Amino acid sequence: MKEMKISEAVVRRLPIYLRYLNELRMSEVQTVSSQELGQRLNLNPAQIRKDLAYFGEFGKKGIGYDVGYLIEKIRHILKLDQVIPVALVGAGNLGHALCNYNTYLKNTMKITAVFDASPNKIGTQINQLTVLPMDKLSETVNEQKIRVGIITVPSAVAQHVADQFVQAGIEAILNFAPTIIKVPSHIRIHQADFTAELHSLAYYLD
Template sequence: MKTTTEKISEAVVRRLPVYLRYLTELLTNGVQTVSSQDLGRRLDLNPAQIRKDLAYFGDFGKKGIGYDVEYLIEKIRQILKLDRDIAVALVGAGNLGKALSNYNVYLNDNMRIVALFDSHPSTVGTHINNLAVQPMEEMSDSVKQLHVRVGIITVPGSEAQKVADDLVQAGVEAILSFAPAIIKVKEGVRVHYADFTTELQSLAFYLE
C-alpha cells in the first residue's frame, strides 16, 4: 500500500467508511467494477475528490475500467484497520447504550463491543446481546484484560469526563462520546462526538 508523508485530513478519513458502505452494497448486488463517476453520482460527491481521496493510499483504479469493487473493499478495510480485531467497550447501558449494543448483531466488521458497564444497580448484571452489564468498579481490569482500544460513552454529560479519564487510564486509545459534554484527554487519544442535539439544531438552519 502506498505511503505518504502528507497528512491525511479528517474529512478524507470520514469519507472512507461512506465509500466502503456503498461498495459493499454493490458487491452484494453482484457489481464487480465501478467508476469514480458512478461513485460520485451515487454519493453526491465530485468524482475527482473520490479519486484524490483514494490516491492518498494507493493506485487502486484502472483507466477506462474503474475500480474492482471487491479489491477496493479489501484495501479500504485495511486502511481503516477493519481487517483486524478491535475490541470496544461501552459505558452507559441505558436506552441508547442498549440500542448500540444490539447493533453488534448486524456488524460484519471485526470492530465489536466486547464489554458493557453501568453504575445503576438495576442495570448491572442484566444481559444485552449476550453481554453482561458489569459494574463500573470492574471497568479498568476488564478493559485491560480484553485489550479494549476504543470506548463508547453514553452517560450523562456530568459523568462523561470521569468515564473518559478512567477509560484512558485503562489503556483506551480512542473514544466515541454521545454525552453532551466536551471531553479533555491526553495527547495521542482521539475523541469523536456524536451529538444528536447539535445535528438537529444545525438542520433547523436549512428549513424554509
C-alpha cells in the same frame, strides 16, 4: 507519499465508500467508476479519485475500480481488517441500541463489554453481554485488549467516564453525551452529538 498526512475530511469519507462498496458487492457488481460512486454518494468524482490515490493506485484506467479489491484496500487502510474490541459505558436505551449494531459491524469494531454504574443495570443482559460494574472497567479493558470506548451516559458524568477510559489505557473514544469532554492529546475523540445535529438543522428551516 508514504508519510503524507491525510486530512480528517478524507478519513471520514472512507467509511462511506466502504459501506456503499459492500452494498455493490452484495448486488454482485464487479466494477465501479468514481463517476458512479460520486453520483450515489453526492460527491465529486475527482474528490473520490484523489481520496483513494492518497493510499495507492487501486483503479484501472478506462475501467474503474474492482469492488472486491477496493473493499479489501479500504478495510486495510481503516484498520478494519481485524476485530477491534470496544467497551461501552451506559446501559440505557442508547447503549442498548448501539449494542444491536454488533451484527451490522460484525468483522470490524465489536462491543465486547458493557458497563453501568447503576445497581439496577449491573448483572442484566444485553444481547450476549452481562452489564458489569464500573470497578471492573480497567481490568476488563486489559484482559480483552479493548482499544475503543463508547460513552452513552448523561453529560454530567461523561467527563468522569472518559477519565476512567483514559486511565484504563483506551486509545480512542466515541462520545454520545452532548458535552465537550477533554482528553490527553494522544487519545482520539469523536463526538456523536445528536442534539447539536438537530439544532443546526433548525437553522435551515424557512
